[in-house]
Amino acid sequence: xxxxxxxxxxxxxxxxxxxxxxxxxxxxxxxxxxxxxxxxxxxxxxxxxxxxxxxxxxxxxxxxxxxxxxxxxxxxxxxxxxxxxxxxxxxxxxxxxxxxxxxxxxxxxxxxxxxxxxxxxxxxxxxxxxxxxxxxxxxxxxxxxxxxxxxxxxxxxxxxxxxxxxxxxxxxxxxxxxxxxxxxxxxxxxxxxxxxxxxxxxxxxxxxxxxxxxxxxxx
Amino acid sequence: xxxxxxxxxxxxxxxxxxxxxxxxxxxxxxxxxxxxxxxxxxxxxxxxxxxxxxxxxxxxxxxxxxxxxxxxxxxxxxxxxxxxxxxxxxxxxxxxxxxxxxxxxxxxxxxxxxxxxxxxxxxxxxxxxxxxxxxxxxxxxxxxxxxxxxxxxxxxxxxxxxxxxxxxxxxxxxxxxxxxxxxxxxxxxxxxxxxxxxxxxxxxxxxxxxxxxxxxxxxxxxxxxxxxxxxxxxxxxxxxxxxxxxxxxxxxxxxxxxxxxxxxxxxxxxxxxxxxxxxxxxxxxxxxxxxxxxxxxxxxxxxxxxxxxxxxxxxxxxxxx
Numbered sequence: 001x002x003x004x005x006x007x008x009x010x011x012x013x014x015x016x017x018x019x020x021x022x023x024x025x026x027x028x029x030x031x032x033x034x035x036x037x038x039x040x041x042x043x044x045x046x047x048x049x050x051x052x053x054x055x056x057x058x059x060x061x062x063x064x065x066x067x068x069x070x071x072x073x074x075x076x077x078x079x080x081x082x083x084x085x086x087x088x089x090x091x092x093x094x095x096x097x098x099x100x101x102x103x104x105x106x107x108x109x110x111x112x113x114x115x116x117x118x119x120x121x122x123x124x125x126x127x128x129x130x131x132x133x134x135x136x137x138x139x140x141x142x143x144x145x146x147x148x149x150x151x152x153x154x155x156x157x158x159x160x161x162x163x164x165x166x167x168x169x170x171x172x173x174x175x176x177x178x179x180x181x182x183x184x185x186x187x188x189x190x191x192x193x194x195x196x197x198x199x200x201x202x203x204x205x206x207x208x209x210x211x212x213x214x215x216x217x218x219x
Numbered sequence: 220x221x222x223x224x225x226x227x228x229x230x231x232x233x234x235x236x237x238x239x240x241x242x243x244x245x246x247x248x249x250x251x252x253x254x255x256x257x258x259x260x261x262x263x264x265x266x267x268x269x270x271x272x273x274x275x276x277x278x279x280x281x282x283x284x285x286x287x288x289x290x291x292x293x294x295x296x297x298x299x300x301x302x303x304x305x306x307x308x309x310x311x312x313x314x315x316x317x318x319x320x321x322x323x324x325x326x327x328x329x330x331x332x333x334x335x336x337x338x339x340x341x342x343x344x345x346x347x348x349x350x351x352x353x354x355x356x357x358x359x360x361x362x363x364x365x366x367x368x369x370x371x372x373x374x375x376x377x378x379x380x381x382x383x384x385x386x387x388x389x390x391x392x393x394x395x396x397x398x399x400x401x402x403x404x405x406x407x408x409x410x411x412x413x414x415x416x417x418x419x420x421x422x423x424x425x426x427x428x429x430x431x432x433x434x435x436x437x438x439x440x441x442x443x444x445x446x447x448x449x450x451x452x453x454x455x456x457x458x459x460x461x462x463x464x465x466x467x468x469x470x471x472x473x474x475x476x477x478x479x480x481x482x483x484x485x486x487x488x489x490x491x492x493x494x495x496x497x498x499x500x501x502x503x504x505x506x507x508x509x510x511x512x513x514x515x516x517x518x519x520x521x522x523x524x525x526x527x528x529x530x531x532x533x534x535x536x537x538x539x540x
Contacts (some may be wrong), residue, residue, distance in 0.1 A: 003312065020360075035301060035311065035312060035509075036297035036300060036301035036311070036508045036509045037364055037506065037508055037509070037512050038295075038509070038511055039506060039510075039513065040364075053396030057252075067538060077519070099511050099512055099513065100513050101513070102512050102513065106499070110501075111500075111501070114496075115498075115499055116498055116499075116502060125446065128263045168499070169499065171362075171409075172305070172309070172408065172410050172480055172481075173305070173309035173407050173408065173409045174409060175407060
């Protein structure tokens with residue numbers, strides 16, 4: 001499996017796969033799928049894919065750590081997946097800004113200040129900006145892996161914020177937001193669990209931190 | 220917009236299918252040439268064909284009613300495919316798909332409570348109580364979108380007067396049909412069912428309050444509340460109950476579904492009011508469907524202030540939202 005993942009075409013294939021949702025959304029525009037309220041349709045469609053890409057990105061590390069799967073090389077795609085989450089978030093925010101608020105920046109600020117679901121969604125989006133900016137290998141080197149990793153834990157906050165944003169905006173049918181909440185809870189819960197079990201395995205205080213695979217910075 | 224109304228044009232033959240198909244080809248070409256261009260309302264109009272998504276019968280003898288707006292009537296395709304009818308699913312496209320097999324015959328509406336002549340009206344009787352009027356009303360959803368619909372019906376007061384409300388009657392409670400078997404998605408709605416709504420008696424007796432049996436010259440499609448519903452044009456859409464089976468004149472303010480669900484967000488009155496925001500979003504503007512931009516200013520009482528503002532004299536509309 002790792003051989004497929006490390007082949008030179010793998011990244012191209014994943015990149016194209018990540019563009020498929022956008023392709024489908026655009027295609028639906030030509031076949032009447034945007035419906036009577038296209039702005040709402042586009043906001044919902046892009047919003048869904050932000051949460052999906054955040055979940056997929058957050059699934060990379062757990063899947064790598066499950067040894068029997070032999071998927072350690074998944075790390076090669078983590079940055080790209082995270083950047084696609086940001087890409088769909090950028091589209092989502094642009095739609096809100098351009099179509100919903102019709103570039104009324106005053107209205108946008110009023111919304112962010114006054115409406116909790118906008119506040120939390122906007123927070124999740126803004127937190128992704130520094131992550132996107134510092135996603136290059138050069139940035140990892142410049143910042144040092146430990147600090148870079150600390151910063152990039154902000155994705156946990158974005159994921160939670162995204163789910164809360166969704167939960168707070170629906171009128172009464174919370175099924176879908178709860179499904180996303182469940183997925184995020186598993187992905188974040190796994191991290192909490194593995195953090196605790198790592199600590200138990202290495203109880204010595206001040207022990208040197210685990211060495212991370214160099215592939216992270218090199219990918 | 221596609222829809223130009225003229226006296227002898229039927230809604231169903233507004234735009235021939237081939238014209239649409241040609242337009243779609245044009246749109247496709249546009250897309251290839253210019254990528255995704257959001258050309259404002261244009262694309263939305265081009266993007267969906269006006270073929271009817273429902274089976275309805277033409278209603279005979281419709282006369283022009285008063286209170287009609289001369290604004291552009293919304294494409295019936297929009298009104299029949301973009302619905303809030305939670306019994307048939309919470310997605311806007313769900314009701315059009317899931318309500319097709321909903322059985323609405325036979326149908327009767329029970330009118331009861333604080334009245335001297337309670338009785339049941341069959342659908343046939345309801346259709347013949349008064350001349351059917353076409354009334355073109357603006358319809359504003361609490362979610363921030365609006366449409367313009369040529370409803371068919373007559374003032375609710377017509378039926379109310381027949382049962383003779385007594386002096387105890389101060390409110391009117393409405394109830395929707397509910398059947399778990401026919402509405403298998405009911406459990407997902409997240410609201411208590413059957414759907415109930417209510418009006419103050421003077422609101423219900425206002426000539427604008429419409430007992431509605433059709434739209435676009437035909438009977439109501441299932442997803443739009445067949446066979447009989449209320450239309451209260453100065454209130455948010457959810458106040459206009461669909462598929463009505465019971466009308467009860469009562470002494471005290473009746474419970475209403477969205478108020479039960481979330482009293483903080485949905486009040487008993489729910490008059491359209493651009494100055495009183497929904498706690499989660501602004502009500503100052505709306506998107507007129509089908510359109511991209513939420514740039515139509517929302518009017519006080521949805522533009523029916525001249526007729527209904529006096530009902531609320533001296534009331535704090537911020538408190539009584």
